Amino acid sequence: MKGTYVSYSPDGSAAGLKAFQDGQAQFAVGSAPLTDSQASSVRGMCTTKGAMSIAAGVLPVGVAIKLKGVNDIILDAKTLAQILQGGITRWNDPAVAALNPDAKLPDVAITVLVQEGPADTVRPVNSYLKDAGTNWNPPAEDRWPGSVKGQVQSPPLDLANKLDDTNGGLSILDGSIIGNRFVAAQLVFDGKPQRLQASSVVDAVSTGNVTVSADAITQELDGRSGYALATVIYMYLCRQYTDERMGQLVRSFGESALSEEAQKNANAYAFVMSPSKKAMNEGRALVKAIGDGQ
Amino acid sequence: MSLFLRNVRGRALPRPLPTFALLTGIFFLLFSLWSLATPLMGVPDEPAHAIKAAAVVRGQVLVEDGTSFGHGVHVRVPNYIASLHAQSCYKFNRTQAADCAAPIYVDDTFTNIGVTSAGSYNPMYYWIVGLPTLFLSGAPAIYGMRLVSALLCAVFFAAGFTALTELRRPKYAVLVAALAMTPMVLFLGGGINPNSLEIAATMAAFSGFVVVLDNRQGTKRVLPALATVAAATVVLANARQISLVWLLCALIVGVCSFRLRRVVTVFKDRRVLTAVALAVPGALLGLLWMYIAANGPANVGVAPEGIASPHPDAPLYRGFIIMLDQTYDFFPQYIGTMGWLDTPVPELVALVWGGLMIAGLVVPFCVRPLRNWTGYWVALAMLYLVPALLQTALWRGMGFIWQGRYTLPLVVVLFISVGLGLRKLRFPGGALAQRISRVFFWLIVGSHTLAFVYVLRRYVVGISEIANWQTLFSSPHWQPPLGWLALTILYLLVTAVGALLLFRYLHPGTPLVNGSLFRKPGIRSVQDVPAAETAPQEDGEPAASGTASGAKSI
Numbered sequence: 001m002k003g004t005y006v007s008y009s010p011d012g013s014a015a016g017l018k019a020f021q022d023g024q025a026q027f028a029v030g031s032a033p034l035t036d037s038q039a040s041s042v043r044g045m046c047t048t049k050g051a052m053s054i055a056a057g058v059l060p061v062g063v064a065i066k067l068k069g070v071n072d073i074i075l076d077a078k079t080l081a082q083i084l085q086g087g088i089t090r091w092n093d094p095a096v097a098a099l100n101p102d103a104k105l106p107d108v109a110i111t112v113l114v115q116e117g118p119a120d121t122v123r124p125v126n127s128y129l130k131d132a133g134t135n136w137n138p139p140a141e142d143r144w145p146g147s148v149k150g151q152v153q154s155p156p157l158d159l160a161n162k163l164d165d166t167n168g169g170l171s172i173l174d175g176s177i178i179g180n181r182f183v184a185a186q187l188v189f190d191g192k193p194q195r196l197q198a199s200s201v202v203d204a205v206s207t208g209n210v211t212v213s214a215d216a217i218t219q220e221l222d223g224r225s226g227y228a229l230a231t232v233i234y235m236y237l238c239r240q241y242t243d244e245r246m247g248q249l250v251r252s253f254g255e256s257a258l259s260e261e262a263q264k265n266a267n268a269y270a271f272v273m274s275p276s277k278k279a280m281n282e283g284r285a286l287v288k289a290i291g292d293g294q
Numbered sequence: 295m296s297l298f299l300r301n302v303r304g305r306a307l308p309r310p311l312p313t314f315a316l317l318t319g320i321f322f323l324l325f326s327l328w329s330l331a332t333p334l335m336g337v338p339d340e341p342a343h344a345i346k347a348a349a350v351v352r353g354q355v356l357v358e359d360g361t362s363f364g365h366g367v368h369v370r371v372p373n374y375i376a377s378l379h380a381q382s383c384y385k386f387n388r389t390q391a392a393d394c395a396a397p398i399y400v401d402d403t404f405t406n407i408g409v410t411s412a413g414s415y416n417p418m419y420y421w422i423v424g425l426p427t428l429f430l431s432g433a434p435a436i437y438g439m440r441l442v443s444a445l446l447c448a449v450f451f452a453a454g455f456t457a458l459t460e461l462r463r464p465k466y467a468v469l470v471a472a473l474a475m476t477p478m479v480l481f482l483g484g485g486i487n488p489n490s491l492e493i494a495a496t497m498a499a500f501s502g503f504v505v506v507l508d509n510r511q512g513t514k515r516v517l518p519a520l521a522t523v524a525a526a527t528v529v530l531a532n533a534r535q536i537s538l539v540w541l542l543c544a545l546i547v548g549v550c551s552f553r554l555r556r557v558v559t560v561f562k563d564r565r566v567l568t569a570v571a572l573a574v575p576g577a578l579l580g581l582l583w584m585y586i587a588a589n590g591p592a593n594v595g596v597a598p599e600g601i602a603s604p605h606p607d608a609p610l611y612r613g614f615i616i617m618l619d620q621t622y623d624f625f626p627q628y629i630g631t632m633g634w635l636d637t638p639v640p641e642l643v644a645l646v647w648g649g650l651m652i653a654g655l656v657v658p659f660c661v662r663p664l665r666n667w668t669g670y671w672v673a674l675a676m677l678y679l680v681p682a683l684l685q686t687a688l689w690r691g692m693g694f695i696w697q698g699r700y701t702l703p704l705v706v707v708l709f710i711s712v713g714l715g716l717r718k719l720r721f722p723g724g725a726l727a728q729r730i731s732r733v734f735f736w737l738i739v740g741s742h743t744l745a746f747v748y749v750l751r752r753y754v755v756g757i758s759e760i761a762n763w764q765t766l767f768s769s770p771h772w773q774p775p776l777g778w779l780a781l782t783i784l785y786l787l788v789t790a791v792g793a794l795l796l797f798r799y800l801h802p803g804t805p806l807v808n809g810s811l812f813r814k815p816g817i818r819s820v821q822d823v824p825a826a827e828t829a830p831q832e833d834g835e836p837a838a839s840g841t842a843s844g845a846k847s848i
Contacts, residue, residue, distance in 0.1 A: 003396030005380035007409045009365040022360055024368050024407065245373070245404045 004249060013120060020044055020051070020236055026250050028236045029056075031120035032141065039215045045246055046238035054283040055219035056257055057233040057266055058205055058273040060175035061121050062184035062196045066163050067091060069106060074099045076188035077132030080125075083110055083170060085147045091168060099188075108168040112150030115159055117143035120231045121172050128187070128229055174231070175201075176271035189223030200226035201273050210279045215239065217283045219275040233272065240291045247291035254287035310456045310518045316795070317452035318445075321483070323788045325444035328484025330775050331750050331785075333392035334436050335381035337485025338634055338699070342366065344486045345408035347424030347439060348375045350417045357413050362591035367413025374398050374432050376408035384753070385634040391771035392753040400432030414587040416580060418532035419488040422446065437775070439486050447483045450494035450526060451475075454501035457519035458710070461508050465721040465800055470713030471501070472796050473650050473738070474706045477630035477639055477745035482699060489699055491529065492537045496703035497710070499526035500544035504714060506560055507552045513565045520565060524573040531580030535587075536684065538580070540703040543676050547707055551669030551714045613689035617682035617696065624681075625651060627698020628705050630745050635697070637752045639745040646741045654712045667715045673708040680704060721800065728801050735793045735806060742789045743782065750778040 009016075013030040020028035023044035033053035034042070042051035063080060065073060070091070075083070079095050082088040088095055092105040115121065122142050129136040138145045154162065160177050163169045171182075175196060178184050184196035194200050203226030211218045221228035237254060241247035256262055258280060266272040274280060335341050349369035361368045383394035412420075423446070426438025458468045482490040502522035509516045530541040549557050560566050629647040630639035638644065655674070658667040681704075685696040751757065754772050755765045766778060774781055797806040 003380050003398070003402075004377050005382075007365055007379065009363040009409075011364045015363070018360075019363065019368075024361060024363070026407070243404055246406065249406075 004252075006253060012118075014118060017236065026241075026246060027238075027253065030234050030236060031123050031231045033216045033218050033234050034236060036215070042236075042238070044238070045241050045243070047240040047242055049239040050215065051236050052215040052239050052286060053234040053236055054217045054254070054258075054286055055210075055232050055275040055279045056235045056283065057263070058201065058219065058221070058275060059120075059231045059233060060196055060198075060201045060227065060271065060273070061124050061229050061231055062173060062175050062178045062182075063187065063229075064160075064163060064171045064173045064178045064182040065185055066166055066169040066182055067106065067108065068167050070103065071183055072186070073103060073105075073183065074186040074188065074193045077129050078134055080185075080187070081129045081132075081134040081136055084112055084114070084149065085145070086112070086149045111166050111169045112148070113159060113163055113166065113169050113171045114144065114148060114151055115156060115172070116151040116153050121156070121174055124229050124231055125172055174271075179271075187227065187229055189226075189228050194223070194227040196227050196229075198267070198271070198273065201228075201230060202226070204228040204230075205273060205276050208276060210276055210282070212282045214286075217275075217279050217286060219279045230273075232275070237287070237290065244291055251287060251290045254290070255284065258284050258287060310460065313459060314452050314456040314518070317455050318448045320788060320792050320795070321448035321451045322445055324480050324785070324792070325448055325483035325490075326441055327746070327781055327785045327788065328481050329437060329440040329444055330484075331746065331753070331778070331781050332481070332484055332632075333381070333384070333395060333753050333772065333774070334398060334433060335378055335395075336384070336392065336633055336753065337482070337487055338489075338697070339411070340486050341378040341381065342409075342411045343420070343423075343488065344378055344436060344439060345369060345371055345375055345410040346412040346415065347420040347486065348372065348427045349408065349410070349424075350420040351424035351428055355417045355421075356586065357591045359591055362413065363409075366409040366411040367591075369408050369410060369413070370405050371408040372403040372427070372431065373406040374400075374402040374435075375427065376406040377402070378436075379409070386636050388633065388636045388752050388757045391756040393772040398433045398436065400434070403431055414590060414592075415488070415534060416532045416583045416587075418529070419443075419446075419491055423486060436486075440484060443486050443490065444483055447490045447494040450491065450498040450522075450529070451483075453518075453522040453525070454494070454498035457498065457501040457505045457516070457522050458713075459799075460505045460516050460519055461714075461717065463717040463721075466716035466719070467501075467504075467710055467713035469796070469800060470654065470716075471497070471706070471710045472792075473647075473654075474709040476628060476647055477643060477742060478628060478632070478699065479702060479706070480742070481630065481632050481749070482702070488533050488537075489702075492533045492540060493702045493706060495526040495529040495533065495537070496540045496544050497706045498522050499530060499541055500548055500707045500710060502526065503545060503548040504551055504710075506566060507548060507556055510556050510560045510563070513560070513563050517565065520569045524569040527573040528576030528580075531577040532583065535584055536700070537703075539680065539684070540707075543673070543680060543704055544707050547669045547673045547676070547711050549669075550672045551711055610686050610689065613686040613694075614682050616694075617685045618678060621678050621682075624696075624698035624701060628702060631698065632745075632749045633752065637749055637757070640748050643741045643745045643748075646737060651709070654709050657712055658715055661716065661719065666718065669711040670708070670715050673704070673711045676704055677701070677708055723801060728804055731797065731801065732806060735797050739786070739789045739793045743786045746785045747778070747782045750774070750782060754778050 013028070016025065016028035017030055019025040021042050021044050026045060034051060039052060040050040063075060067073070075096070076099060079088065079099060082095065089110055090107060091110055092107045097105055118140065119142060122138075122144055126136065126138045126141055136145060144151060152159065152162070156173060156177055159171055160173060160181065163171045163182065173182070175184070178196070186193040186195050188194075201221070204221040204223060205219065207222040207225040208220040209222070210220075219232050221230055235254065235257065237250055238247070241250065263274045263280075267274070275283070335344070346369070348371040352371065354369050357367050381395045381398070384390040384392050423439050423443045426442060427435045430438050455468065455471060458464055458471055461467055479493060482493065499522070502519040505516050505519035506513060506523065513520060527541060530537040625648065626638060626644055628651075629644050631637065632639070658664075658670045681696055681701050685694065688695060751763065751766055753774070754770045755762055756771070770778065794806045798804065
């Protein structure tokens with residue numbers, strides 16, 4: 001649609017959701033689907049039909065490591081949980097060494113540097129550690145348990161700079177920031193180490209479970225197929241807008257965001273993968289039906 | 295025009311109203327032509343100000359809780375206004391013609407969210423400028439907003455110039471003030487941005503104030519100037535927060551341009567005190583707004599993308615030193631950097647005004663006694679220090695955001711102070727002076743027009759490495775209302791009329807066109823002679839150069 005534009009405010013997903021609920025935004029973006037009660041209670045610009053959540057992208061999350069002389073390392077959920085909580089404090093700890101028998105691990109202290117929650121990168125790590133059966137009890141899905149060390153109030157890019165200056169440092173960062181700057185640990189899923197790379201994430205997405213309902217298209221990642229630590233990006237849109245012309249604008253935006261071109265650009269510029277084909281098709285159908293009495 | 299001349303020549307009967315009306319008309323035409331020549335939203339930050347204006351006239355004066363976000367304040371305005379940020383395809387890219395911009399539809403009026411970074415600004419300017427959106431829609435409404443803003447600015451510039459003509463020896467001040475109307479000042483006058491009103495009102499406040507000081511024993515004669523100061527003060531207090539700084543600067547420079555005793559006398563005058571009493575409530579309203587804005591939700595969390603560069607740990611003195619170092623780097627922006635900092639005026643235009651500005655800055659060093667120049671010294675010091683101090687205060691949070699146009703109110707005051715310093719010298723009226731004057735006046739008219747048509751070229755076909763002037767005729771991509779050629783011809787005519795008026799004011803009875811340029815050397819016309827050599831001295835001019843006033847040139 002020509003002559004319109006999208007204004008982005010870098011305030012975080014919580015502020016975005018609140019703005020959406022208050023009628024201060026036509027749509028918002030977050031890292032988890034709205035619950036049924038959340039979706040049906042959203043008003044703002046929505047009619048009584050409430051809102052819906054549509055998976056629109058998958059942003060890999062990595063365990064970033066800065067350790068001189070080490071270019072590859074494997075961690076599993078149990079070890080990672082112990083490191084984050086200060087149970088393992090040195091890189092040559094026997095538990096780490098057992099996972100990396102061929103690596104020469106230095107006797108260097110582990111410095112944990114993580115973004116204080118709520119943060120979208122926290123959610124998949126919490127989920128990974130909980131699903132693996134570790135004793136992991138976060139106060140909320142996007143917050144760290146209080147026992148996690150090294151929580152700092154820095155935006156991700158500042159956190160990356162700090163990690164760069166810390167030999168022995170470990171952080172949780174999204175894949176686009178890790179890039180080639182840091183070593184991303186291989187993580188063990190279903191007993192098998194998986195490397196943080198696009199093809200592995202795409203494999204985990206393609207066999208991941210997709211749920212479809214009138215108010216949500218959700219995407220999960222399958223750790224049996226590939227690297228499954230990732231934030232799924234959801235668009236929150238009204239199912240119907242109180243002003244049909246607003247509905248047209250949002251429909252246009254949604255179709256654009258889910259178009260092949262936009263998805264390719266997201267991958268090229270921001271290391272964001274597409275949801276599975278099924279999720280995309282179902283998402284497009286829901287967007288197309290905005291305001292159609294669905 | 296004859297009214298204008300009579301006013302000037304026969305000072306026994308001041309007729310400021312016709313002068314004011316005539317000048318308002320000329321300034322309004324100049325600004326309007328810039329309004330038409332610049333594509334909608336082609337003036338810096340215009341979308342933010344247009345959105346704010348449309349919101350204010352719809353009753354959204356205060357920033358409500360929950361409407362302030364990182365990118366600005368959310369307001370509810372018609373969609374054609376809410377979408378104005380989309381008119382950005384040519385921003386920062388002077389090779390891109392304006393035809394890439396989407397149409398602004400008249401029927402696109404459903405209420406939508408607009409985002410403005412001017413959310414917490416004082417609503418006065420916006421309430422007036424936003425009025426056309428209540429009864430017009432689409433592009434006509436936006437042009438309407440521009441024209442209302444242009445009229446406001448024209449009124450204050452005209453009031454300022456009218457006031458200057460009431461100085462006891464006005465010619466130098468009027469001439470220098472006219473030259474200080476750079477292409478940038480005229481360009482800004484055509485857009486929706488309180489920056490232009492700030493320049494106009496500061497100029498008016500300063501001019502009115504010095505006229506009152508100059509006529510301390512006859513304030514009845516200069517009531518219009520007094521009214522100008524009062525009105526401009528209220529406007530500046532209710533423009534941007536920084537405007538009060540410029541007002542303060544202007545008043546200090548004014549005070550320093552005269553003897554302190556004279557200033558004290560003026561402030562004992564009943565009429566002056568009445569004007570102060572009238573201005574104070576308006577100024578207090580402005581201060582009240584500042585208090586409200588300071589205690590309300592934040593205006594914007596971040597500076598515009600691409601400009602913001604926070605330096606949270608930076609030592610403040612370094613920002614100050616960097617600004618001092620860059621003092622003269624802003625001069626090209628005083629002269630003309632149109633669009634979104636993307637279109638500097640042609641080098642010829644920059645050279646002409648660069649030369650004039652350097653001459654203006656150097657003249658005070660050539661005319662004694664130096665104490666006559668206190669106002670100028672203070673203004674010059676302010677030009678160095680005030681932007682540096684203001685920018686330093688903003689550095690840590692927003693990075694280097696200063697632009698030359700922010701300082702223009704002070705620049706105009708600085709140059710008028712040069713004219714004031716020269717007032718004790720006899721204004722040259724000889725044949726040679728007239729001849730030089732003529733050439734320079736045509737040079738100024740030509741330079742103004744060249745700047746105008748160059749900016750039109752930028753929007754009509756885009757500026758490319760090759761001299762693509764011919765494509766303006768052969769394949770224009772974009773056309774302003776009335777077409778670029780008609781606008782250019784009109785602009786040439788209006789600037790020529792303005793120059794003609796000024797020339798006849800400075801050299802009464804002498805035409806600008808029928809000059810000796812076109813005659814054989816050695817033959818002098820009858821018209822050349824009387825004004826220079828036989829006409830009686832004008833009222834207010836000293837009887838002979840230097841001696842009457844005690845001033846001398848070195």
